[in-house]
Amino acid sequence: MRKTADLTVDQKTTIDTLHKEGKTQKVIAKEAGCSQSSVSKHINREAKGRKRCGRKKCTSNRENRTLERIVKQNPCKNVGEIHKEWTAAGVSASRTTTHRRMQDMGFSCRIPCVKPLLNNRQRQKRLAWAKDKKDGTAAEWSKVMFSDESQFYISFGNQGPRVWRKRGEAQNPRCLRSSVKFPQSVMVWGAMSSAGVGPLCFLRSKVNAAVYQDVLEHFMLPAADQLYGDADLISQQDLAPAHSARATSTWFKDHGIPVLNWPANSPDRNTVENLWGIVKKKIRYARPNNAEELKATIRATWALITSCCSAGAWNTADNRIEHPFTVALVLGCY
Known part of the structure; x- marks a missing residue:
């Protein structure tokens, strides 16, 4: 049997109609499909004109x-x-x-999203860029190869998997997550497009123009051949000093590779950032102990993503991209 608060609109209408006809509460309850007490409470509430219970609010x-x-x-x-x-x-x-x-009022306390700090000039440039790219078709975006570097750490701070434990096991080594003051890390360069992902490059030194051009020569060009073959492509990169250096621009011109115009301070528009986030989320559960294990875990995770791309098995329900250039359209145009 339903309680009064659970009565549907049809039940309330039935109760009101039969009550006006002079039917007994027992008959009304049978016709409405609810308990007799629910009928009684509803009739009494309507008779007294009470819409809700409780004390009046103390604020206007x-x-x-x-x-x-x-x-x-x-x-x-x-x-x-x-x-x-x-x-x-x-x-x-x-x-x-x-x-x-x-x-x-609908306010909830939440952790704020992190976004790049932009001045008015940068906002205007981002808006102009979005307006210029909003009419891009899927075929046009599929020519773009997105690339960037990312830092991977062994320790992930407060992030990572939760632990099931009993009372008194808080200090049990099995239930602890280790932390170090200066965790080992690796810098990785990678690229992706609508055709899949390219090979990874683990950087051993600070990325300057010379190091970046070596990466382009030995990793970006093979990735372009792997993903595009003889087809045309457009390279995407942010405006980091090594990327925007004059020597780097000359390298792209000498190799005949056009570079996508990119607004400053806009990592949130780069599709590969989503891919880095996916990889970092998956390697949290591996818990590598040193830099070599971290590299092996990254390679293994990247290899799985490559097979997912080639099979077209990306799934947003599993926090993965439905299709690589779908996110390029969403993040790149809007």
């Missing part, structure tokens, strides 16, 4: 609008600070009431 709509304005102006303040500012505006309410009103 105007005071609630003041709170909403305070939250929007200071979204990074905690509940205590917001409550103090709200009461300073002449509102008499407790900290719990402040928190409850914020929840009623």
